[in-house]
Amino acid sequence: MEIKIQIEKLKISFGNIEVLKGVSINVYKNRITGFMGPAGSGKSTLISAVNRMIDYEENVKIEGKIYIDDIDVINDDIEGVSLRRQIGTVFAVPIPLPRSVYDNIAYGPRLKGITEKSKLDIIVEDSLKKAFLWGEMKDRLNISALKLSGGQQQRLCLARSLALKPEIILLDEPCSGLDPISTAKIEDALSGLKNEYTIILVSNNTKQIARISDYSAFFYMGEMIEYGTTEKIFTNPSEKRTEDYLSGKFG
Amino acid sequence: MRVNPRFIDKIVKLGLNAQAFFTVGILIVIVATICFKGFPYINFEFVFSSPEDMGRRGGIFPSIIGTILLVMLSILLATPLGVGTAIYLTEYTKESRFTKIIRFGVESLAGIPSILYGLFGFIFFVIKLKMGWSLLAGVLTITIMILPTIIRTSEEAIKSVPRNLRLVSYSLSATKWETVTKVVIPSAAPGILTGVMLSIGRAVGETAAVIFTMGSSLRFPASLMDSGRTMAVHFYILAREGISMEKAYATSLILVLSILLVNIIAYYIMNRVISKYS
Amino acid sequence: MIKKYRFNKEHLVRAILTVFALSSLLFLFLIFIFILFEGLPLFLKIGLNKIILGFKWAPTKDSFGIFPMVVSSFLVTFGALVIGAPLGLSCAIYLSEYSGKKTKMFLKPALELLAGIPSVVYGFLGVIYIVPLVRNYLGGSGFSLLSTSIVLGVMILPTIISISFDAIVSVPKTYREGSFAMGATKWQTIYKVIIPSAKSGILASFILGMGRAIGETMAVIMIAGNALKIPTSILDPLRTLTGNIALELAYATGDHRLSLFSTGVVLLVIIMILNYIANFGIKRKVLK
Numbered sequence: 012m013e014i015k016i017q018i019e020k021l022k023i024s025f026g027n028i029e030v031l032k033g034v035s036i037n038v039y040k041n042r043i044t045g046f047m048g049p050a051g052s053g054k055s056t057l058i059s060a061v062n063r064m065i066d067y068e069e070n071v072k073i074e075g076k077i078y079i080d081d082i083d084v085i086n087d088d089i090e091g092v093s094l095r096r097q098i099g100t101v102f103a104v105p106i107p108l109p110r111s112v113y114d115n116i117a118y119g120p121r122l123k124g125i126t127e128k129s130k131l132d133i134i135v136e137d138s139l140k141k142a143f144l145w146g147e148m149k150d151r152l153n154i155s156a157l158k159l160s161g162g163q164q165q166r167l168c169l170a171r172s173l174a175l176k177p178e179i180i181l182l183d184e185p186c187s188g189l190d191p192i193s194t195a196k197i198e199d200a201l202s203g204l205k206n207e208y209t210i211i212l213v214s215n216n217t218k219q220i221a222r223i224s225d226y227s228a229f230f231y232m233g234e235m236i237e238y239g240t241t242e243k244i245f246t247n248p249s250e251k252r253t254e255d256y257l258s259g260k261f262g
Numbered sequence: 263m264r265v266n267p268r269f270i271d272k273i274v275k276l277g278l279n280a281q282a283f284f285t286v287g288i289l290i291v292i293v294a295t296i297c298f299k300g301f302p303y304i305n306f307e308f309v310f311s312s313p314e315d316m317g318r319r320g321g322i323f324p325s326i327i328g329t330i331l332l333v334m335l336s337i338l339l340a341t342p343l344g345v346g347t348a349i350y351l352t353e354y355t356k357e358s359r360f361t362k363i364i365r366f367g368v369e370s371l372a373g374i375p376s377i378l379y380g381l382f383g384f385i386f387f388v389i390k391l392k393m394g395w396s397l398l399a400g401v402l403t404i405t406i407m408i409l410p411t412i413i414r415t416s417e418e419a420i421k422s423v424p425r426n427l428r429l430v431s432y433s434l435s436a437t438k439w440e441t442v443t444k445v446v447i448p449s450a451a452p453g454i455l456t457g458v459m460l461s462i463g464r465a466v467g468e469t470a471a472v473i474f475t476m477g478s479s480l481r482f483p484a485s486l487m488d489s490g491r492t493m494a495v496h497f498y499i500l501a502r503e504g505i506s507m508e509k510a511y512a513t514s515l516i517l518v519l520s521i522l523l524v525n526i527i528a529y530y531i532m533n534r535v536i537s538k539y540s
Numbered sequence: 541m542i543k544k545y546r547f548n549k550e551h552l553v554r555a556i557l558t559v560f561a562l563s564s565l566l567f568l569f570l571i572f573i574f575i576l577f578e579g580l581p582l583f584l585k586i587g588l589n590k591i592i593l594g595f596k597w598a599p600t601k602d603s604f605g606i607f608p609m610v611v612s613s614f615l616v617t618f619g620a621l622v623i624g625a626p627l628g629l630s631c632a633i634y635l636s637e638y639s640g641k642k643t644k645m646f647l648k649p650a651l652e653l654l655a656g657i658p659s660v661v662y663g664f665l666g667v668i669y670i671v672p673l674v675r676n677y678l679g680g681s682g683f684s685l686l687s688t689s690i691v692l693g694v695m696i697l698p699t700i701i702s703i704s705f706d707a708i709v710s711v712p713k714t715y716r717e718g719s720f721a722m723g724a725t726k727w728q729t730i731y732k733v734i735i736p737s738a739k740s741g742i743l744a745s746f747i748l749g750m751g752r753a754i755g756e757t758m759a760v761i762m763i764a765g766n767a768l769k770i771p772t773s774i775l776d777p778l779r780t781l782t783g784n785i786a787l788e789l790a791y792a793t794g795d796h797r798l799s800l801f802s803t804g805v806v807l808l809v810i811i812m813i814l815n816y817i818a819n820f821g822i823k824r825k826v827l828k
């Protein structure tokens with residue numbers, strides 16, 4: 012199986028506090044990899060290193076390597092912006108830009124220099140379809156994105172990052188604020204996307220990880236405790252702490 | 263004798279009420295005087311014709327044009343400069359000694375009284391740079407004078423744009439400048455506009471800094487190098503030299519009305535922002 | 541495959557914005573340099589004492605004493621404060637502690653408008669209303685320290701009100717509640733708790749108001765009478781530093797013009813000191 016992201020001995024500190032203590036993990040292409048672990052274990056920090064959004068934090072120290080394909084995005088001379096042209100990100104809280112649904116989705120493509128209306132129309136439709144939002148939105152493309160429901164907003168955010176035509180999608184607890192129906196729609200969308208994309212799904216909802224991810228990793232206090240196929244992790248974990256976490260003893 | 267504290271409380275409340283309404287009363291007296299005394303002399307001819315006999319007869323049209331030119335050009339220069347500075351301070355740098363020095367500079371500029379701007383504009387633009395009393399010298403002086411207001415209001419407006427919007431923009435692969443132009447400035451625009459309107463008001467009413475840089479020629483400024491007269495300067499000369507009380511009142515009415523209009527627009531914009539964010 | 545894109549425009553933008561930010565400093569620098577450059581030579585030639593402490597102003601006859609104007613400037617500023625400070629502070633207290641939401645919605649823009657009225661208009665109305673009032677009821681020409689102080693007092697109201705209002709509003713709610721809980725009346729709370737806590741902000745508002753008053757020009761020359769001596773009563777006319785510059789700049793030449801820049805230097809120094817106290821001296825105390 013092809014490795015898309017290869018993380019090696021990644022250490023990250025904010026000031027004097029080390030929040031990632033040497034994490035190594037391989038993320039496979041065209042699979043969904045679930046990251047789980049109690050709050051504060053460093054999952055979001057790890058993701059923000061992959062898309063280099065961590066550049067916008069203060070007092071950060073990073074050691075180690077993150078290879079995406081054959082480029083080390085931490086140490087090689089690559090700009091974060093360039094990286095994010097090719098990595099889509101969805102945050103925990105849906106954050107629509109204060110503009111129309113259409114313009115939200117066209118934001119990324121326009122930055123890439125696509126201005127032709129016909130091309131943008133196709134991208135918008137395509138992205139909305141992939142995010143299972145086209146049916147609800149096709150006649151309302153010009154309303155303000157702020158008027159959508161929370162679940163619709165989060166699917167809009169997914170569609171918006173798909174519009175960049177990325178190779179990788181990072182989702183940081185995308186369903187944490189959503190109702191079960193919206194959550195199901197997002198999960199359906201993600202399952203349909205994995206043939207084209209490499210997906211990392213951070214979630215505190217272990218059931219969700221079990222339902223849709225192919226591989227799962229368990230993080231605890233800045234370390235990766237265990238990693239393997241989802242089936243293996245959920246049926247036969249080798250670490251006691253993983254077992255405790257999955258059985259709801261902490262987290 | 264001990265006075266009941268509840269009684270004192272009532273007296274104080276009454277007193278404070280009275281003082282507040284006294285203050286509003288001052289404003290009402292000012293506006294009412296100007297309106298009642300100026301209104302009878304305002305007509306089409308007064309607004310659209312040139313002054314004759316030093317302003318004893320005729321209208322104030324050249325000074326209206328002079329005001330508009332001075333204010334427009336100054337705003338055109340000061341807005342990009344001021345908003346750019348605010349963007350630099352908020353988006354492109356962290357708080358450091360350097361930003362402290364720049365902020366000190368801005369605060370100091372804001373505290374300098376307009377007569378010193380006039381003195382500076384006179385010696386620097388009019389004399390040393392040989393611009394003479396001219397629209398250009400006036401514009402450059404006023405630009406510097408209103409710059410701190412624009413910087414400070416823009417900075418406030420930009421700071422109030424939620425950080426999340428910026429992060430989303432970055433995550434969608436926008437560069438810093440793209441984020442600034444597509445997300446930050448549009449969201450901060452009403453606040454920035456309010457600052458611009460306030461600056462317009464200040465420039466329209468300014469006299470000391472204008473009279474020594476742009477001069478007080480009664481003709482139309484046909485080029486940047488021509489002298490000209492703003493309404494405020496015209497009003498000052500009419501009133502101080504006792505040329506014509508009628509014309510002075512009428513001019514002051516137009517002057518105050520235009521400032522009132524600018525203030526109302528600024529207030530309207532500000533309220534829309536407040537209601538949008540709350 | 542991941543590709544590397546370049547964004548060279550960003551560096552250019554940053555460079556331009558840095559220049560923009562530096563422009564404010566450049567302007568401040570130019571203002572200082574040019575006013576000092578014109579104003580200092582006369583201090584060296586005539587002597588600091590003879591200018592700042594000199595009583596006689598006859599610039600065409602080589603007498604450049606501006607002492608009466610320095611004193612007058614401080615007198616009108618002090619007078620403005622005597623009138624503007626209590627009125628302004630009461631308005632600020634009223635706005636923050638007593639007025640309802642509706643009154644506030646009406647009062648705040650009214651105050652902004654008061655700040656927006658041009659100083660020439662204040663001067664003009666001073667001549668129409670205040671000067672005759674003083675002349676008829678108190679005597680003298682009416683162009684006087686008293687009239688000027690009244691008009692300046694009104695002009696600095698918006699500054700004092702808005703800044704002390706901010707200071708009062710930022711006093712934590714718990715202070716108020718604590719005081720009420722101990723059975724204090726509203727006024728006792730304001731007097732014993734709120735004003736002392738907001739003291740430095742209120743002080744800053746007074747000092748910034750002073751800065752505005754001492755720098756005010758057009759209104760002053762219309763009302764002050766511009767006489768060249770130290771006023772001995774509040775009904776005497778006087779000439780301020782700003783008035784001196786504005787009255788003579790248009791036609792002055794040679795040493796006479798330089799002496800107006802010397803006047804400007806003195807004014808600039810006073811203003812910088814006031815601003816420094818208001819912005820740094822006091823704010824720093826607030827932070828601690």
Ligand SMILES: Nc1ncnc2c1ncn2[C@@H]1O[C@H](COP(=O)(O)OP(=O)(O)O)[C@@H](O)[C@H]1O
Nearest residue numbers: 025030049050051052053054055056057068069
């Ligand atoms: N910008 C930051 N500055 C300082 N500490 C941070 C910052 N971001 C995260 N942390 C700390 O890093 C640790 C890991 O946080 P995070 O990566 O958000 O964990 P998770 O996403 O697994 O809940 C936490 O202890 C958090 O307080």
Ligand SMILES: [Mg+2]
Nearest residue numbers: 054055056183
């Ligand atoms: Mg997290």
